[in-house]
Amino acid sequence: MRNYIKKKISLISFLFIPIIYFWDPSWLKFLGVQPYWPLFWLLPWSMIYGPFDGLIIGLILGLILDSLSVDSSFTQIPGLIFCGLWFGKLSISKYSFEEHLRFGLICSIASFFCGSLYFFQILIKYWSDHVIFLYLTSIQNIFAQVFITGLLAPLLCSLLLKLFQTSKGRDKLTNFID
Amino acid sequence: MVDIRRISTNRWWHKKNNWGLFIFLLFLFFVRISKGSLYKDFYYLISKPFWPGQFQREVLTKSVEQEFLIRLKQVEKDNKRLREILSLQRLSDSESISANVISRKTGSFWRQIILNKGTKDGVEIGSFVVGPGGLLGRVDNASLLTSTVKLLTSPESKVGVWVERIQMHGLLVGSGNDYPKVIFYNKDIDIKVGDFVLSSPASTLLPPNIPIGIIQSVDEEFKSKKTANILLLGKPQAIDWVQILKVEI
Numbered sequence: 001m002r003n004y005i006k007k008k009i010s011l012i013s014f015l016f017i018p019i020i021y022f023w024d025p026s027w028l029k030f031l032g033v034q035p036y037w038p039l040f041w042l043l044p045w046s047m048i049y050g051p052f053d054g055l056i057i058g059l060i061l062g063l064i065l066d067s068l069s070v071d072s073s074f075t076q077i078p079g080l081i082f083c084g085l086w087f088g089k090l091s092i093s094k095y096s097f098e099e100h101l102r103f104g105l106i107c108s109i110a111s112f113f114c115g116s117l118y119f120f121q122i123l124i125k126y127w128s129d130h131v132i133f134l135y136l137t138s139i140q141n142i143f144a145q146v147f148i149t150g151l152l153a154p155l156l157c158s159l160l161l162k163l164f165q166t167s168k169g170r171d172k173l174t175n176f177i178d
Numbered sequence: 179m180v181d182i183r184r185i186s187t188n189r190w191w192h193k194k195n196n197w198g199l200f201i202f203l204l205f206l207f208f209v210r211i212s213k214g215s216l217y218k219d220f221y222y223l224i225s226k227p228f229w230p231g232q233f234q235r236e237v238l239t240k241s242v243e244q245e246f247l248i249r250l251k252q253v254e255k256d257n258k259r260l261r262e263i264l265s266l267q268r269l270s271d272s273e274s275i276s277a278n279v280i281s282r283k284t285g286s287f288w289r290q291i292i293l294n295k296g297t298k299d300g301v302e303i304g305s306f307v308v309g310p311g312g313l314l315g316r317v318d319n320a321s322l323l324t325s326t327v328k329l330l331t332s333p334e335s336k337v338g339v340w341v342e343r344i345q346m347h348g349l350l351v352g353s354g355n356d357y358p359k360v361i362f363y364n365k366d367i368d369i370k371v372g373d374f375v376l377s378s379p380a381s382t383l384l385p386p387n388i389p390i391g392i393i394q395s396v397d398e399e400f401k402s403k404k405t406a407n408i409l410l411l412g413k414p415q416a417i418d419w420v421q422i423l424k425v426e427i
Contacts, residue, residue: 022281032284032356034283070328071287071288073334134405137354137355140355
């Protein structure tokens with residue numbers, strides 16, 4: 001059983017992303033904003049499996065998260081696809097203090113990119129109503145998310161990267177994607 | 179010489195009784211001038227231990243509450259009858275559904291709560307959700323066991339509202355933060371901080387006169403529009419129990 005879980009750790013942890021998305025622990029919030037959870041999983045996974053798999057899993061993640069959200073006019077897919085592709089091109093270096101900080105920086109940039117893409121979708125949708133200035137205050141959400149995502153990324157990404165590297169379930173997951 | 183001494187000892191101020199009378203008269207004069215305030219204050223002090231107690235206050239409060247409830251029921255009946263005559267939106271007669279908040283996303287751009295009641299319990303899409311304080315949002319999605327509520331703060335939320343004091347309609351728009359905005363399509367309105375915002379009596383989506391919030395600040399007018407920030411009365415980030423109410427169409 002233990003070996004089975006070890007093999008499938010990437011798939012099991014993937015299934016937990018929507019659960020964490022729903023759970024939304026209040027003690028992990030900054031200015032009422034929680035971290036952008038999918039990035040913590042997507043970064044180590046794409047770093048191990050490469051840009052193409054990263055792109056596909058980014059698309060799947062986006063589809064799942066969009067279906068969990070009630071905002072049907074906006075999508076998280078473009079941001080997550082781009083991040084999957086980008087993360088896949090990053091190389092894994094030796095574990096060091098700088099590597100942990102690198103995870104934080106990468107996740108902060110990715111969070112900023114995804115948040116901005118989402119924000120621009122809102123602006124574009126309401127551009128014609130001449131009320132876009134109403135939404136400018138929500139820029140705060142982007143920066144709060146960047147901060148809290150960057151803060152937690154070194155811990156969570158390093159942990160998941162270690163787990164994924166030791167797991168043997170790569171073939172199963174990639175077969176499932178292909 | 180002897181006569182002079184006798185006269186001086188017989189002056190009125192040399193007699194104790196006269197002084198007593200003088201002080202008493204002075205006291206009466208003071209009572210008259212102050213309209214008995216000294217007496218009233220004294221009575222306040224000595225009667226304090228015998229005032230109507232907490233129990234009596236509770237009994238009276240309960241009676242007043244009951245009176246208000248009866249009046250409210252009567253007003254609701256009248257309101258329902260009149261709205262039927264005018265063929266306007268009204269609340270369903272069936273009981274509301276109490277639900278527990280099992281997930282909440284009240285930060286960032288995604289603003290929704292998930293309730294532990296779904297289609298199995300009779301929840302319908304479009305039902306509105308109220309919590310302590312007032313309106314929270316509308317049911318946007320319902321599964322067998324759960325329902326998802328789009329909060330008023332969501333960027334996609336748009337609700338017609340009514341400002342009671344100035345008798346004006348506005349559009350409540352979620353802006354992706356905790357303070358949604360009301361847009362008034364008239365720049366000359368006299369909107370003030372502290373005005374109550376209710377659901378619009380003319381809304382086709384919501385029942386009328388549900389408390390929503392209070393005007394927190396008024397922005398500068400822009401292109402013949404006036405906007406104001408709203409402090410919501412219902413706090414979705416803190417509420418654990420809500421009521422799902424159906425709207426009869």
